[in-house]
Amino acid sequence: MLNDRKNWNQRLPEFLIEAETLLAKSEECLSHLQLINNDQDAIDCMLNTLFTLANRADALALQAVSEFSMCIHALLSNARNQIDLNDQALCALKECFTLMAWQLELVDLTTGQLSLDGAEQISLIEAFAMEIGRAPTRLASPTWPFACARLSARHA
Template sequence: MLNSNQWLHRHDQFVTQSQALLHRLHECVTHLEMIADDEDAIACLQATLLSLTEQAAGASLDAMAAFTLQLQQRLARLIDSHGLSLEAIATLRHCLGLLAWQLELIDPHTGELPLDDDDQHRLLARLGDQAATATPPGVSQRD
């Protein structure tokens, strides 16, 4: 973790960059709600999640970095195997809401994020469940 002086110097920059990345992620999700299999929106989503993971890791926000990395990995598996359902996209939107909330709760003086990770685990488990129960592309629900 960064010390207090290092964090104070990085805080505004980190928050500004992370908010811009979250905004871009919300735009990707909004587009995916209209066209769930849009390759450009999916690529943007994955690249932006990677950037947010790197930003959080660079700011020594390990819990946030781990969450965004796991989110990126679960989404990649879901996209590769089944595509994104509207339910998965809604869960993704909830994940982004949690990230935005966490960003607001980072202590501006110490960089600490005083939260447990229960909500993160629940949302990631929901994405995992959706991947397990999704119908593969090209297969109808009745097959």
């Protein structure tokens, strides 16, 4: 997706502020899950914030952020009634959020580009999937066709 250069400089800072807020909300949900294991309201809140973040990132053609958010969303939503978000799973999820926050800080404010190697994203998604008892290749159709594409391709 090409970015509209006329609006880009105005839209990116707004997105980064919103993304920071959404990640903070996801981390609050995570903290809540550390206190009340598998609380459905906290999981639903996290799913909503991840989906919103992915949509907003996609609108600005920040594919790496959008895909990463949707991979986490897909793992949580496809297994949410059948998983135990134990301490190790929550720790793996926290690491995903930490990487996402770090990546958002690396978005070039002039071009909107985020140049990175997806290996760390893949590694963290795999770790989270293993902790919740899901193999990344067993994801039922992700919400978006490109979500987890790199992950699936790696295991093909």
